[in-house]
Every structure is written in structure tokens, then in C-alpha cells.
Amino acid sequence: ARALLGHSTGGYNAIAIALRRPDLVRAAAASSPDALDLDAWMLDEGVVRATWRRWAALEDALGGPGQMVSYAVQLADDSTRGAIAWPFDLRTGALDPERWERWRDDEPMRVLHDAEAIARVRAHLDDRLFIAVGRRDAFDLFAPAERFHARLDELGIRHAWRPTDDDHFVGSDQRRAAGLAFLLERLR
Numbered sequence: 001a002r003a004l005l006g007h008s009t010g011g012y013n014a015i016a017i018a019l020r021r022p023d024l025v026r027a028a029a030a031s032s033p034d035a036l037d038l039d040a041w042m043l044d045e046g047v048v049r050a051t052w053r054r055w056a057a058l059e060d061a062l063g064g065p066g067q068m069v070s071y072a073v074q075l076a077d078d079s080t081r082g083a084i085a086w087p088f089d090l091r092t093g094a095l096d097p098e099r100w101e102r103w104r105d106d107e108p109m110r111v112l113h114d115a116e117a118i119a120r121v122r123a124h125l126d127d128r129l130f131i132a133v134g135r136r137d138a139f140d141l142f143a144p145a146e147r148f149h150a151r152l153d154e155l156g157i158r159h160a161w162r163p164t165d166d167d168h169f170v171g172s173d174q175r176r177a178a179g180l181a182f183l184l185e186r187l188r
Helices: 011-022 038-042 051-064 066-076 097-105 113-125 142-155 172-187
Strands: 004-006 027-031 129-134 160-164
Touching: 004 011, 004 172, 011 027, 011 129, 027 051, 027 172, 038 097, 038 142, 051 066, 129 142, 129 172, 142 160, 160 172
Parallel strands: 004 027, 027 129, 129 160
Antiparallel strands: none
């Protein structure tokens, strides 16, 4: 009777863990999850959007921990494990195809394109996923969450989709409370 609930990066992790281990997680709820679909979040016509390049370049220049740096370290391949390995040129946004695929290997959307994983999700998590996000999310997380929701719909995997008109922080308490209520109902 395990359930996961999180906001932002915690929401991403709740969904990602549930999809990877549906045998261990009975239900998952996410409020404003980090990008469940990296392409929808970061790319515009095949290059990384200026917003994310600037964010990554700033963190790179500062040399310390940060959101984008944490992605670069966590999603690095074995040869660069523990080091910052950007999958794109910080100046131009051009992708390093191999490293970009490594980043995408870890994303929840990728799971929903693997036939065996889809079968596991259907068997264990049908009507057991909750995703709420604001249309005015300060980190542009609405589009990737909406695309993830559309993929679940396309696959016939029932889930709760709760878009709001709030941003990343405003309304987050209400989104988390709704997610918790959803989880408690699924655990009964």
C-alpha cells in the first residue's frame, strides 16, 4: 500500500518512480511536476530554448549546485558520472544527440513508449495517477504535463488530470491536498 506524493521535483519523482516500479507503488500524485516530457519543456525546433540555456549557463558559471546542474550530473553517462555533462551547447542550444538521449532515457514520457512498461503501468497504475499543474506555471511545466496526460489518454490509461489557472507556487497547497485525497481513496 505504497503511495507517492510530491510537488515540483518531488512530483516528477513520484511519477517517475511509480512508472518504473509499478509493482511497488499503488498510486502516485504530482503537483506541478518537473518536466515529464523533456522535448516539450526544453526544445523549440530541435534546439534548447534560450531560457533553459541561460539558466544552465548561469549555474555552470557559478560552479555550484542548482536545478540544471543536478540534471546534468544525475543524467550523465557512465564516462562522465559525477561531472557536469551538458547534453546541449550552452551558447547555441544545439543538442549533443547521445547525451540528449541519455537525459531522455530517464524521463517518464520515455516509459510510455515502451510496450513492456506500458503493460506494467496498465496492470498496476490504471486510475492510480494524479497530475495537477497550473497553466501559468513559472517554470513552463504545464505543456510537458499536458503532453504526458495526452499520452496517457492515447494509451487508455485512466488517470486524474487537474489543470488549474494558478502558477507553480500559488495553489500548490490545494493541488497537493487534492492529490493526497486521491491517494487515500486509491489506498482504501
